[in-house]
Amino acid sequence: MITINGTLKFRLALWLLIAVGGLGIFLLIEAYTSAHRAADRAFDSQLEAAELTIADAIQWQDGQPVVEIPAAAFQILATNQQERVFYAVIDAAGQEVTGNLKGFVQPAWRKEAKQNPVWLTIPQDDVAIRLHGRELDSAGWESQEPVQIWVGHTLSGRQALASQLFERSLTRFLLMVLLASLLMLLAIKSALRPIRRLRHLLRRRDADDIRPLHAQVPAELFDLAETLNSLFARQRESRDALLRLTADASHQLKTPLAGLQSTSELALQSTNPQTWYQALETVHESAARTSRLANQLLSLARLRHASAQTLESLDLGTTLRDCVMEWAERDIAQHHDLGLAPLPSSPVRIKAEPWAIREMIGNLIDNALRHTPRGSEITLGLERGTDEVTLFIEDNGPGVSEAMLDRLHHPFERAGRQDTLGSGLGLAIVDSIARRHEGVLRVQRSTTSGLRVSVRLSLSGLNEK
């Protein structure tokens, strides 16, 4: 039973999507932070430039710094975002010489600025301010009092630049994803093409076309194609065997049918009732032989072409007794002494298909009845070994020659006895069944010069000793 479990397309797409998605999120985070870093760097250097411009403008009068803030400094600080701009020049005593940051610059910051330039981002009311302070050592002048210059502005300019940068990255990324999806679809389509090709190849075949596949397949599909080919090979073998058997069979069926036809034709041309009677006898005999042949062919076909059924544990003793009993009641057995040797007292369990075992015993009995003269003694029995059991049938008929013994179990071999009514299929069926049960068929001379046919089978292990 084949059930559909998703599609390959879906699986491939899912995994590719997970990979692209994961990578994409990482890239977006990276793009976002780097946009902000770049904006910060750009605006910080503006602050620095403004500060230097202010520093250049500082004059000293009587040891006091005097500053005329140059317009250029404001131009630098002012962005097109209408930002608020802050600046302060603070002398050594902490007094603001000029500026709009009165009291805002904390002593701690000033102390820090004495050592190094300071960068601060200070939240103020509902906006944040970026503040930069540096101590200017006016070396070389009369007055050695250092001054500190602080400049700052709000952040909207930076944020505008950052989001502008990020938007650009985002656009590029989305374009890339779109392009990748298209390529992915193409890739999936092309990766699955060999499967489609194989499917078309198989679908185009006729139902009975079991030639090997000739196709170029990727390495991943090689196993599948190989398996299909070996399946085809097995089918071919089994079909060839069936064809051979059918050919043999139709030949075998044609022979008695031709006899029937010619006999009845001759009888119809005659007006002599005696001839009619003789012809009818022949016809009757031949019809019986033909129908038996048809039955045996059916058994053989069933044996060779039916898939193995589940084995059951059965008592070979009971099965044998039932079969012999049934055959002893049949009309064909009335002129023979058909009997059963004493059976082992405990059950003889084997694992087998019951119908096949019955078929086997039936064919052995049928064979013996047909190939021995009237009044012959035919005995069936079981010989039990430690882990195997031998089912045998013996007769005291004329037997066959030593050379013929081995060939007896081939289909359509009648030990050269064309006179008898056998089809030569009986032992072939027995042999097939024995093999099916991993048994061994032996054909020997019996102690009474007749034939002894035996089948050795393994015991199932369920037997009590």
Added chain:
Amino acid sequence: MRLLVVEDDPLIAHSLTAALGPLGNNVETFALLSQARAALAHSHFDLILLDLGLPDGNGLTLLAELRDRNDATPVLILTARDGIEERVKGLDLGADDYLAKPFSLAELEARTRALLRRSQQRTDNRLTFGPVCFDPATGIATLHGQALALPRRELGLLESLLLHAGRIAPREVLVDRLFGFGEVGPNALEVYVSRLRKRLTGSGLRIRTLRGLGYRLEEEPA
């Protein structure tokens, strides 16, 4: 004796009628399950010969219906399917015997006779086979109408053989019937059989030994 033949092949139906008619039987033949069902609804038959693969269904359904109604009319199944499964199913459903096509008419006649005998014994309690008769109610056996004075075990043996008349009476069944389940020597049964054989000499009946299987009371071939 009324026989019902349900068989759709005209050639086979014809030969069945031709073969069974001379046995003193009134044979009615139907090709369809529905016709046979109708015939069974309003008349009684002594034996039904039933083909399985019929144009309007499987013969086994008719058999099942019959046995569901507690109708014990003997049924002999005739079919081309000799697969063991079909056969077991048929016997499980209450078929009395089974014959696979193609069959010889001689075999069919023999089995029909055996079944009819059993059918007759159901109405008439006496067991009869040829010149021998045994009435289980009185325990009296007769040969050609003459009372046979038989010891108890020989009488039991004769009864068992008559119950299976024309068919094999299995050894185990005879041993159980004669000796109960006690231990007996292997030849004990043979002793009683040969005694009974002597008494039947010249009666036209014989007891045939089937080695390892049992014994069969049969008519001596002419």
